[in-house]
Amino acid sequence: MSSDAVLTKKVADHVMLVTINRPDARNAVNGDVAQGIERAVLDSEKDPDIWVVILTGTGDKAFCAGADLKAVSAGTAGGLSTPGGGFAGFVHQPRTKPWIAAVNGFALAGGTEIALACDLIVAIEEAAFGLPEVKRGLVAAAGGLYRLPRALPKAIALELIMTGAHFDAKRAFHYGLINRLVPRDKLMPEALKLAADICENAPIAVRESLGIARQALDLDDAALREASGVAARRNAATEDYKEGPRAFIEKRAPRWAGR
Incomplete structure (x- = not known):
């Protein structure tokens, strides 16, 4: 709009x-x-x-x-x-x-x-x-x-x-x-x-990574380690988490679904 x-x-x-x-x-x-x-x-x-x-x-x-x-x-x-x-x-x-x-x-x-x-x-x-x-x-x-x-x-x-x-x-x-x-x-x-x-990169992986990086100067290592683990687990539940390795093995560009 x-x-x-x-x-x-x-x-x-x-x-x-x-x-x-x-x-x-x-x-x-x-x-x-x-x-x-x-x-x-x-x-x-x-x-x-x-x-x-x-x-x-x-x-x-x-x-x-x-x-x-x-x-x-x-x-x-x-x-x-x-x-x-x-x-x-x-x-x-x-x-x-x-x-x-x-x-x-x-x-x-x-x-x-x-x-x-x-x-x-x-x-x-x-x-x-x-x-x-x-x-x-x-x-x-x-x-x-x-x-x-x-x-x-x-x-x-x-x-x-x-x-x-x-x-x-x-x-x-x-x-x-x-x-x-x-x-x-x-x-x-x-x-x-x-x-x-x-x-070119998996959009959810980008967002999860960016979310941690934005907090890098605000949280201590323990909190950032915990937040990184949560982000990684959320990303692991996506379709793109499987698509990335599959595309690499098949030697082709990944087709990101954004979910």
């Missing part, structure tokens, strides 16, 4: 594209964007044919400029979050499927936080990131203050958080924040290729 503020469509086998569609507002998050992204998450989770989701912004300037300050100044900032998903209906939304941020321009403040909440990032060379909230007397409360130090060396992350400075995509790629750094015309092809690479 699509709205004017958030567009969704299937763009390849098992791949959904979600686009923030407010280019005149630099794709800033208002209530419609928050509701639209949350709906896209819920729809993708319910659709067994969707294995990977790509998130991007309309236009060639901004992935997302963060919160719509007009909404904030009008006293409607509460609408920029949803009860289940947090800011943009996304940053705290439970998701089992991989999300790729295709960053087509600057991603500042909440835009950086949305990108950090995705699992992988593909960005154009002109992209920029940053948490400038402190410059405005605000706190980056949509996950950036703890996700950025996980993604970057601590000293670099702390400097960016305390100064509110922007950092360009080349520096972000150097420190491992970005998976792929590409020219503008290669952004969507590269994001689609990355999605296709993921889709």
Whole structure:
């Protein structure tokens, strides 16, 4: 389902594209964007044919400029979050499927936080990131203050958080924040290729593995060992668990059922 503020469509086998569609507002998050992204998450989770989701912004300037300050100044900032998903209906939304941020321009403040909440990032060379909230007397409360130090060396992350400075995509790629750094015309092809690479694998095995990896910095080894065992047992009950070894023995590509 699509709205004017958030567009969704299937763009390849098992791949959904979600686009923030407010280019005149630099794709800033208002209530419609928050509701639209949350709906896209819920729809993708319910659709067994969707294995990977790509998130991007309309236009060639901004992935997302963060919160719509007009909404904030009008006293409607509460609408920029949803009860289940947090800011943009996304940053705290439970998701089992991989999300790729295709960053087509600057991603500042909440835009950086949305990108950090995705699992992988593909960005154009002109992209920029940053948490400038402190410059405005605000706190980056949509996950950036703890996700950025996980993604970057601590000293670099702390400097960016305390100064509110922007950092360009080349520096972000150097420190491992970005998976792929590409020219503008290669952004969507590269994001689609990355999605296709993921889709070559058993979708439930990918989701179970991702679920453990997302908790790697939050749980101790004992808890992670237990969670890994539970994930492995759930995966062992699927048809794809049998299909993978069978395809290997028969020297053919596996035909994943996703169940």
